[in-house]
Amino acid sequence: MKQSLKTFALLALATAVPAAWAQSSTATNTAEPTDPKATEQWEPVPKIVTPGQQDSAPPSDAIVLFDGHDLSKWETVKDQSPASWKVHDGIVTVDKSGGNIQTRQHFKNYQLHLEWRVPKDVQGEGQARGNSGVFLASTGPGDEGYEVQILDSYQNKTYVNGQAASIYKQTPPLANAMRPPGEWQSYDIVWTAPTFAADGSLKTPAYVTLFHNGVLMQNHTQLAGETLYIGKPKYKAYAEAAIKLQAHGDKSPPISFRNIWVRPLD
Structure with missing residues (x-):
């Protein structure tokens, strides 16, 4: 024991x-x-970026895509000829006969600012009222791309994933912050591009954060693929792409743009 x-x-x-x-x-x-x-973290030290005098003005590291004078940084999507939209009074107005235009420079991840205006005498209803779009990655004439919808959504009923500030045919905006026709609207967009493996398969999806007139509309929204007019979205591999503005075929008076700049985030 x-x-x-x-x-x-x-x-x-x-x-x-x-x-x-x-x-x-x-x-x-x-x-x-x-x-x-x-x-405490001391390095790496963030770079110095001088902001614009107003929130709409480009910061010191931005690439100005349209400053009110010319479209030298843009081309026609169809054949890469010089963009033919009408520049006047510090703004550019869509020429529907000239077709879509896109940036000559290609981008991956970026912050984008642009301002747009539906004419005061806009006509039509639904999708036929002040329709356009900003495509965040467009790789050619036959490419659908990734569209943030531009539309007169002021007292204009349409499908919610097709109104202003929607990810077209995918995600409705969180709110409707539309000003009346004739007044300037602003978009501030952060685009996180999708990434692809060597075989073209998707590694990481695309994301969009969007403010319309200073109001949050898309909060790091994940995209299911390109924004197709008909059918389910799907991804198509690319590395870098142009930013495209749409000349929509509706019969309402064309919209205008001003103060377009981009900050690459790669």
């Missing part, structure tokens, strides 16, 4: 020591730091 008690005591001690050590080790590893410097 004495030998058994001695053996039991030794076994208990052998198991107790590792347990106590483990508790002590855990307590040591989870101890809160007492030095504030332990949570």
Whole structure:
């Protein structure tokens, strides 16, 4: 009996020591730091970007795509000829006969600012009322791309994933912040491009954050693929792409744009 008690005591001690050590080790590893410097990060130092005088003005690291003078940074989507939309009075107005236009430069991830105006005398209803779109990645004439809808959504009923600030045919906006026709609207967009594996399969999807007139409309919204007019969205592999503006075929008076700039985020 004495030998058994001695053996039991030794076994208990052998198991107790590792347990106590483990508790002590855990307590040591989870101890809160007492030095504030332990949570300070000093590098890399963020680059300096000088903001514009107004929120609509381009910051110092932006690429100005349209400054009210010319369309030298744009081309016709159909044949890459110079963009033929009408530049006047510091703005550019859609020429529906000239077709869609796109940036000559291609981008991946970026922040985009643009302002647009539906004419005060706009006519039509639904999708035939001040329709256009900004395509966040367009790789050619036959490419559907990824469209943020532009439309007169001021007292104009249509399907909600086709109204202003929607991801076209995918995600309705969180609200309707539309100003009346004749007044300028603003879009501020953060585009996170999709990425693809070597075989063309999707690695990570695209995301859009969008403010319309300063109001959040898309909150890091995940896209299911390109924004198709008919059918289910799907992805098509690309590396970089142009930003496209749409000359929609409806019969309402054409819309206008101003103050377009982009900040590449790669």
